[in-house]
Amino acid sequence: MRHVISVLIENEAGALSRVSGLFSARGYNIESLTVAPTEDVSLSRMTIISTGSDDIIEQITKQLNKLIEVVKVVDLSEAAHVERELMLIKVRATGKDREELKRVADIFRGRIIDVTDSTYVIELTGNTSKLDSFVGAIDASLILETVRTGVCGIGRGDRILRL
Amino acid sequence: MLLTGAEIVVRCLAEEKVEYVFGYPGGAVLYLYDELFKQDAVRHVLVRHEQAALHAADAYSRSTDRVGVALVTSGPGVTNAITGIATAYMDSIPMVIISGQVPTAAIGQDAFQECDTVGITRPCVKHNFLVKDAKDIASTIKKAFYIAKTGRPGPVLVDIPKDITIAKAEYEYPKSVTMRSYNPIIKGHQGQIKKAVQLLLDAKRPMIYAGGGVILSDCSEQLTKLVRTLGAPCTNTLMGLGAYPATDKQFVGMLGMHGNYEANMAMQYCDVLIAVGARFDDRVIGNPADFARIARKIIHIDIDPSSISKRVKVDVPIVGNLPDVLDDILRLLDGSADRPDQEALGEWWKQIEEWRRRDCLKYKQSDEIIKPQFVIEKLWEVTKGDAFVTSDVGQHQMWAAQYYKFDKPRRWLNSGGLGTMGVGIPYGIGVQLAHPGSPVAVVTGEGSVQMNIQELSTCKQYRIPLKICSLNNRYLGMVRQWQEIIHGNRYSESYMDSLPDFPKLAEAYGHIGMRIEKPGDVEGALREAFKRKNDLVFLDFQVDQTENVYPMVMGGKGLTDMILSSEDL
Numbered sequence: 001m002r003h004v005i006s007v008l009i010e011n012e013a014g015a016l017s018r019v020s021g022l023f024s025a026r027g028y029n030i031e032s033l034t035v036a037p038t039e040d041v042s043l044s045r046m047t048i049i050s051t052g053s054d055d056i057i058e059q060i061t062k063q064l065n066k067l068i069e070v071v072k073v074v075d076l077s078e079a080a081h082v083e084r085e086l087m088l089i090k091v092r093a094t095g096k097d098r099e100e101l102k103r104v105a106d107i108f109r110g111r112i113i114d115v116t117d118s119t120y121v122i123e124l125t126g127n128t129s130k131l132d133s134f135v136g137a138i139d140a141s142l143i144l145e146t147v148r149t150g151v152c153g154i155g156r157g158d159r160i161l162r163l
Numbered sequence: 164m165l166l167t168g169a170e171i172v173v174r175c176l177a178e179e180k181v182e183y184v185f186g187y188p189g190g191a192v193l194y195l196y197d198e199l200f201k202q203d204a205v206r207h208v209l210v211r212h213e214q215a216a217l218h219a220a221d222a223y224s225r226s227t228d229r230v231g232v233a234l235v236t237s238g239p240g241v242t243n244a245i246t247g248i249a250t251a252y253m254d255s256i257p258m259v260i261i262s263g264q265v266p267t268a269a270i271g272q273d274a275f276q277e278c279d280t281v282g283i284t285r286p287c288v289k290h291n292f293l294v295k296d297a298k299d300i301a302s303t304i305k306k307a308f309y310i311a312k313t314g315r316p317g318p319v320l321v322d323i324p325k326d327i328t329i330a331k332a333e334y335e336y337p338k339s340v341t342m343r344s345y346n347p348i349i350k351g352h353q354g355q356i357k358k359a360v361q362l363l364l365d366a367k368r369p370m371i372y373a374g375g376g377v378i379l380s381d382c383s384e385q386l387t388k389l390v391r392t393l394g395a396p397c398t399n400t401l402m403g404l405g406a407y408p409a410t411d412k413q414f415v416g417m418l419g420m421h422g423n424y425e426a427n428m429a430m431q432y433c434d435v436l437i438a439v440g441a442r443f444d445d446r447v448i449g450n451p452a453d454f455a456r457i458a459r460k461i462i463h464i465d466i467d468p469s470s471i472s473k474r475v476k477v478d479v480p481i482v483g484n485l486p487d488v489l490d491d492i493l494r495l496l497d498g499s500a501d502r503p504d505q506e507a508l509g510e511w512w513k514q515i516e517e518w519r520r521r522d523c524l525k526y527k528q529s530d531e532i533i534k535p536q537f538v539i540e541k542l543w544e545v546t547k548g549d550a551f552v553t554s555d556v557g558q559h560q561m562w563a564a565q566y567y568k569f570d571k572p573r574r575w576l577n578s579g580g581l582g583t584m585g586v587g588i589p590y591g592i593g594v595q596l597a598h599p600g601s602p603v604a605v606v607t608g609e610g611s612v613q614m615n616i617q618e619l620s621t622c623k624q625y626r627i628p629l630k631i632c633s634l635n636n637r638y639l640g641m642v643r644q645w646q647e648i649i650h651g652n653r654y655s656e657s658y659m660d661s662l663p664d665f666p667k668l669a670e671a672y673g674h675i676g677m678r679i680e681k682p683g684d685v686e687g688a689l690r691e692a693f694k695r696k697n698d699l700v701f702l703d704f705q706v707d708q709t710e711n712v713y714p715m716v717m718g719g720k721g722l723t724d725m726i727l728s729s730e731d732l
Contacts (some may be wrong), residue, residue: 010344013293014281025286055472062469068290070312071344148456 002031003057004076004083004153005047006161010069011037018067019046026100028052028060032085043071043163047152050155072161080156086123087131088113090144099140108134119144127151164335169194169328170296172261175304176337177204181232183223183596184208184261185216189236190276191263191274194328204646206595208625211617213240215589218248218615222593225280226551227383231258231593237265237325238276241283242603248292248318249287253580254402255379257316259307260288266297266326270447289317289380294324297332309340314347316379347466351491355486358461359479360495362435366460368505368514369395370433372418375402375579376440376465383407383572385489386439392496394405396515398426399408400441402579409568410548415515416524419447420716420718421561424523425515427714427722432514437462440485443475443719444580451475453721464488500585519533523714523727524565533682535559535634535706539566540605542632545689550574550602550630553590555611556582561712563606585614591629592621602630602693609635609662617670622699630692631701633665636708644711648732658659667700676701 009015023030028126031049038045041119050060050111057075064073092103098120105112105122114121124134128151155161166174172195176184186209188196199207210216213235220231231251235244241262251258265274272531281293282335290310292303300323307319334491363369377386383406389396397407398418418421418430430436430448436459441447448454451474463470463477464485465615471480481488526536539562542550552567554560560577569575576594578586587607596602612633622629634640642657665677675698679688685704692700714725726732 014285017282018285021285052658059469066469068342068345131650 001054001057002049002051002077004081004135004151005050005061005064006046006074006076007048007064007070007152008038008072008161008163009044009046009067010071011042012069015044015069018069019048019064021048022063022067025113026059026063028056029143034150034152040163047150049151061088071163074155074161076155079159081153081159082156083127084125084150084155085128085131085151086125087134087146088121088123088147089135090119090121091138091142092118092144093142094118098155101138104134104137108137110134164317165331166334167194167328167338168323168330168332169198170299171282171297171300171332171334172304172323172328173198173202174334174337175301176232177202179230179304179308184232184234185210185219185223185593186234187213187216187236187240189240189263189303189323191237191240191265192234192328194325195261195263207234208592210589210592211516212615213617214247214585215592215621216243217258217260218250218586219593219596221247222553222576222590224256224258225590226573226594227597230308231256232261233258234261236263236276237280238278240279240700242280242377243472245283248284248320249429250578250581250583250586251318252287252289254375254578255316256318257311258318259304259311260318260320262320262322263328263650264293267324268326270324270553274469277372280320283616284320287318288320291322291324292386294327296321297327297330297726300327300332301334301336305337306340306342310345314345331718344563347484348482351464351481351488355481355493356488356491357436357495359481360492360499361506362460362462363393363437363496363500364501364503366395366435366513367504368432368434369393369430369503370436371395371397371439372430372436372441373397373403373406373439374441376389377406378572379560380440380466380485381572382486383491384488386494387491387679389489393494394503395614396429396512398422398430400447400579401577403441404564404575405569405572406431408570410570415422417518417564418722420449421565421714422716423713423725424521424714424725425518427716427725428518429515431457431721431723433459434458435462437464439464439489442470442473445474448475449716449720449724453724456721477729491575521727522699526710528680528682529538529707531693532708533679533685533704535562535636535704535710536566536705537682538634538685538704539563539606541686541689542606543567543726545686545693546604548601550604551576551598552604552606553577553594553606554605555587556584557611558644558710559606559608559611559713562634563682570730584611587611588615588618588629588631591631592618592625592627594626595627595629605629605631607631607633608640609633609637609665610639611660616668619669619674619699623673626697627699628695628697629699633701633703635662635665635703636706636710637662638708641712646713648717663710665703667699669699674701676703678703678705686720
């Protein structure tokens with residue numbers, strides 16, 4: 001099962017390596033990990049996408065809670081939540097492909113944020129499967145490079161993760 | 164008050180009432196050593212290898228309820244210390260390690276004696292810090308002690324660059340610590356505790372399984388009361404020996420891979436099991452699937468939530484500080500109108516006595532050759548069961564655990580989790596300094612003892628009168644045993660040729676050495692050694708080369724699938 005785990009952690013040097021070290025030391029799986037400071041700059045928030053049985057996910061949350069700098073851990077996927085990921089994708093855009101790429105980007109509500117004679121950079125946000133679909137929808141030979149942020153997630157409605 | 168970083172460090176240690184710092188000087192810690200030199204509140208013990216400093220500080224802590232402190236220099240000082248840190252981490256021993264670091268400006272420049280200490284130690288410490296400003300030293304050391312001894316204890320490392328020890332800062336030692344990200348749970352969940360009490364009162368075949376957590380949280384008294392109130396059998400893990408008195412009739416012995424037959428059987432066939440500060444590890448319950456084969460209700464009390472339901476599914480988890488939770492359980496038991504079912508208990512004990520009659524620790528005595536088990540039995544007799552015993556790792560460790568009947572907590576010190584050979588002598592140093600005048604025996608073998616033999620020199624310098632009982636069988640015995648049983652007697656690299664003359668070696672270090680070759684001389688030698696209260700005596704017992712540790716549960720097998728003697732092979 002795929003889980004979305006949110007972690008509030010002290011924004012200190014080395015905090016990220018404590019988390020990533022924990023995952024590698026105990027053989028847990030990380031699909032993606034994003035981290036940035038929150039509105040309170042003394043805290044960082046991570047979103048970790050991991051897969052594992054219920055027992056493993058339970059251990060992951062317990063082990064994360066054991067890290068001294070971790071303030072709170074929530075498994076967002078236990079209830080309704082929203083996930084988003086940002087992708088920047090650079091494509092070869094020449095001739096008739098220019099129009100076609102623009103059209104596909106529009107369908108996916110992507111935006112072209114950089115244009116040259118021969119390339120576009122398209123910005124796209126959505127959940128992981130939407131980004132995957134976009135990549136699948138355009139001619140693979142046109143893709144020059146892609147970069148994705150990994151998933152960040154937040155609970156819906158009254159579910160709030162803060163101090 | 165404006166002080167240098169080095170002064171602040173030493174002041175902080177004094178403030179924490181640190182009696183001994185175990186360490187080894189070097190370039191990055193010169194200013195710290197200079198401050199140690201100028202005062203006499205904190206005493207320093209100079210070891211011969213940093214690993215031993217860590218083990219000695221670890222043992223100081225294991226045998227008391229205090230935090231052990233070690234001091235090492237940067238680079239190789241730290242890497243040498245790693246085994247000692249990992250050993251303490253695996254057994255949840257509260258320690259603070261101060262390490263020197265190259266000057267802040269040199270960090271990351273591949274400077275002389277630089278290593279990424281925070282990175283290298285991260286997986287084997289409870290927490291670590293790199294101090295980047297002299298004004299943070301006091302609060303960091305305060306936090307380090309607090310984190311080390313609260314919650315599930317463990318080693319905490321504070322890495323201090325050399326320039327920070329020279330820089331000046333205002334000094335004030337914080338009175339208390341509050342950390343929003345670290346708040347260990349103390350009280351157990353009352354609903355769960357009620358459920359546990361009812362299960363225990365309704366049990367037909369209750370069993371109490373106590374581990375190192377009982378020792379670390381100093382609640383042997385409550386545990387003993389619980390065992391007596393319930394009238395149930397009690398087993399201790401290797402780390403828990405001494406938590407419940409071994410000479411008591413309700414004690415069924417250690418359990419696990421080399422556990423007593425009756426302990427393992429009772430673990431398997433009980434209907435309600437209460438685990439107190441123990442973690443169902445692989446050496447204790449064998450194959451978890453086989454353990455789960457028989458239905459039983461499991462209550463698990465532990466301060467670390469991640470220890471619960473890690474290897475074995477638990478019915479009633481209770482997260483909390485053991486003494487607090489046990490107090491709550493005892494109060495509810497006292498207040499309850501229900502009593503344990505005496506008739507069912509009678510049947511259960513009849514079954515246990517039947518298992519006990521297998522006499523699983525019996526061995527064939529000999530007039531010709533010393534049996535290693537016999538040495539431990541005599542050691543117990545001669546010391547009246549009241550010595551501090553440290554051990555190394557291997558067959559001798561198991562024999563000490565099986566045959567020395569520990570009645571008190573914090574008397575038995577060994578590396579249970581990491582299984583570190585070479586801890587014996589340094590552990591002895593830490594224990595003896597914490598308990599001057601008490602008899603301290605080091606049970607070791609000719610393999611393990613050579614892994615930190617240089618510490619005989621430390622023992623001389625600080626007049627540490629250990630009684631080192633080496634069960635010398637000229638083999639790495641536990642390896643040899645597995646090779647005999649699993650690898651068709653192919654003794655690959657487990658025989659040691661060219662052993663030193665140990666008694667002479669002890670003499671070279673300024674101690675007394677004895678070689679004992681006949682069973683009839685064992686007791687006399689031990690008596691003679693313990694009579695020499697101020698001398699370190701190295702007793703080189705020439706023991707049976709082919710003796711094995713039984714009972715034995717092979718790796719991956721079920722707990723009751725025991726080999727009781729060589730005839731079962």
